[in-house]
Amino acid sequence: MIIVNRHTLDNGLRIVHSEDLNTQMVALNVLYNVGARDEHPDHTGFAHLFEHLMFGGSVNIPDYDTHVQNAGGENNAWTNNDITNYYITLPRQNVETGFWLESDRMLSLDFNEKSLEVQRHVVIEEFKQRNLNQPYGDVGHLVRGLVYKAHPYQWPTIGKEPSHIENATLDDVKDFFFQFYAPNNAILAVTGNISFEDTVALAEKWFGPIPSRDVKPRQLPVEPEQTEERRLTVVRNVPVDALHLIFHKCDRLHPDYHVYDMLSDLLSAGRSSRLIQHLVIEKQIFGSVDAYISGSIDAGMFYVVGKTAPGISLEEAEEAVWKELEAMKTEDIAEEEIEKVKNRYESEQIFSNINYLNVATNLAFYELIGQAEDINHEVEKYRSVTAERIKEVAKRTFVRENCSVLYYKSNVIQSATK
Numbered sequence: 001m002i003i004v005n006r007h008t009l010d011n012g013l014r015i016v017h018s019e020d021l022n023t024q025m026v027a028l029n030v031l032y033n034v035g036a037r038d039e040h041p042d043h044t045g046f047a048h049l050f051e052h053l054m055f056g057g058s059v060n061i062p063d064y065d066t067h068v069q070n071a072g073g074e075n076n077a078w079t080n081n082d083i084t085n086y087y088i089t090l091p092r093q094n095v096e097t098g099f100w101l102e103s104d105r106m107l108s109l110d111f112n113e114k115s116l117e118v119q120r121h122v123v124i125e126e127f128k129q130r131n132l133n134q135p136y137g138d139v140g141h142l143v144r145g146l147v148y149k150a151h152p153y154q155w156p157t158i159g160k161e162p163s164h165i166e167n168a169t170l171d172d173v174k175d176f177f178f179q180f181y182a183p184n185n186a187i188l189a190v191t192g193n194i195s196f197e198d199t200v201a202l203a204e205k206w207f208g209p210i211p212s213r214d215v216k217p218r219q220l221p222v223e224p225e226q227t228e229e230r231r232l233t234v235v236r237n238v239p240v241d242a243l244h245l246i247f248h249k250c251d252r253l254h255p256d257y258h259v260y261d262m263l264s265d266l267l268s269a270g271r272s273s274r275l276i277q278h279l280v281i282e283k284q285i286f287g288s289v290d291a292y293i294s295g296s297i298d299a300g301m302f303y304v305v306g307k308t309a310p311g312i313s314l315e316e317a318e319e320a321v322w323k324e325l326e327a328m329k330t331e332d333i334a335e336e337e338i339e340k341v342k343n344r345y346e347s348e349q350i351f352s353n354i355n356y357l358n359v360a361t362n363l364a365f366y367e368l369i370g371q372a373e374d375i376n377h378e379v380e381k382y383r384s385v386t387a388e389r390i391k392e393v394a395k396r397t398f399v400r401e402n403c404s405v406l407y408y409k410s411n412v413i414q415s416a417t418k
Contacts, residue, residue: 002353004372005196009203011212012184013115016363016372017199018191020356026095026192028088029360030102031368034180035082036159037152037298039219041191045159049123049168051079054086056115058105071097079157082297089357092193096202100313102188103206106181111174124162131158135238139408146232146404147246147301151223182213189364189372192356222246223299229400233407240287242315244406245304246395252297252369258381259393260293260302265341266390267291267304267328272340274324275304285320286310297369300406302397325398333387345382379389 005017036047054077055064068075073090109115113236116397131137140156148154159165188207190199226248249295250256268275268291304325308317353375354359363372 001376002359002373004375005199006197006367006372007200007203007278009183009208011208011210012182013203013207013210014187014341014367015195015199015203016187016189016358016361016367017196019195020192020359023091023192023356025089025356026092026098026194027357027360028090028098028102029189029191029357029364029368030086030093030106030180031187031189032084032086033185033368035080036155036157037081038180038218039152039155039159041152041155041160041340043168043172044155044161045123045127045157045162045165046168046173047084048079048159049119049158049165049173050181051084052119053109053115053173054105056119057110058101059108059110059248061101061104062110064101064105067101073098073318076402078223080296081153081157082284083365085361085364087357087361088211089192094380095194096206099206099366100203103210104185106183106207107142107210111170111177113170116168116170116173120165120168121296122157123165127158127162127165131156135236136242136408138236139242139244139406142232142234142406143244143301143404146230146406147226147248150222151221152198153223153296153300172357173301178213179194180215182215183207183210184212185215187364187367189360189367191360191363214316220298226402226404230404231407232405233409235409235411237412238408238410239312239412240310241317241410242406242408243304243306243308243314243321244404244408245318245321246404246406247302247402249293249300249302250398251299252295256389256393258378259385259389260397262338262341262345262382263386263390263394264291264293264302265344266333266337267324269344270326275306275321276329278324279306279320281321285312289321314409318405325394328394329391329398333390338385338387338390342382342385346379349379 002018007015033045039046050400068088071090071094074090077086090098144154144156180296192381251261267273275289279289286306291304293302294300304321313409362375366374367373
């Protein structure tokens with residue numbers, strides 16, 4: 001059981017805290033409630049750009065990393081379609097450095113053309129390297145554009161295209177910052193060897209003076225229900241063909257979220273899972289196959305992805321997957337099969353929350369989507385999932401009308417081994 005303390009500053013910054021005396025370190029995790037879904041369709045990639053800009057100097061501190069290193073700390077950040085997350089770990093005796101650094105870049109960045117140009121170049125090169133020049137790199141763009149027609153999940157975190165970042169002006173960047181990077185649009189999670197009283201005192205000292213901002217309520221378009229199968233075929237210079245079947249699923253707070261998560265693991269977690277046992281080991285239809293879900297806050301995706309074995313067509317591979325999905329809908333699921341997955345979730349939860357930094361990150365996220373204390377109830381939500389619920393969700397989800405299919409074909413001539 002993780003004990004959570006909480007406090008809210010007058011400017012709206014929410015603070016969640018959990019003390020851990022088994023370490024001499026402290027973690028500060030600042031979660032901003034902004035991600036790629038908050039971008040304008042013609043100005044995408046901004047949330048990811050800010051992940052870089054936030055290390056380019058704040059209004060009073062030109063070099064963030066030097067101060068972190070001098071204090072014996074480490075830091076990093078990541079962005080997805082829903083949130084932007086920054087964290088820093090420091091020895092307990094130097095923890096005030098973390099509050100000072102994080103509060104100053106929340107107050108304001110050092111907006112200047114040089115910093116923007118440097119980070120813009122970094123982001124564009126990352127886009128080219130990961131999404132344009134890497135095998136299968138454009139899959140994320142293709143899949144999201146196929147699955148989503150209204151919701152801004154239709155583009156990945158990196159953005160739709162490099163030109164959106166290339167054309168970003170300093171005024172565009174300032175507007176985006178002051179619209180979203182505000183104390184009343186953030187959660188500060190503090191864990192490790194620090195008392196709740198010290199946490200509140202330091203937060204009041206460093207974050208308290210930052211004024212709240214006018215954060216407009218999020219009004220995103222709702223993705224309409226998919227009513228017919230969608231298909232796309234592309235040919236690329238990749239080693240082997242790849243099959244992608246994507247189904248719409250519920251949002252993060254829906255009671256079925258944990259059912260979908262378990263369903264994906266029943267299909268592909270470990271050698272004894274259904275897709276791997278039947279389609280990789282026994283029938284050798286795929287060289288590799290995986291099923292997983294997007295952990296997105298709004299209604300997300302259930303993926304079945306595989307790279308075919310030599311001599312196997314994408315049509316054969318797709319037919320084989322559908323047979324396995326049909327079995328999931330119609331055949332009984334052994335209790336031992338479900339129990340194995342539940343045990344894995346429980347052990348993962350326990351080990352994940354041993355680390356003080358993981359706890360800080362998790363507390364911030366659970367506070368965003370509900371309340372931080374919900375972290376203590378995740379295992380029981382998985383434990384409550386029954387075979388009947390899994391079959392019911394499978395029946396509702398694995399239908400052609402709810403499926404988007406991507407054939408990612410190789411232009412490399414291959415010889416069959418079978």
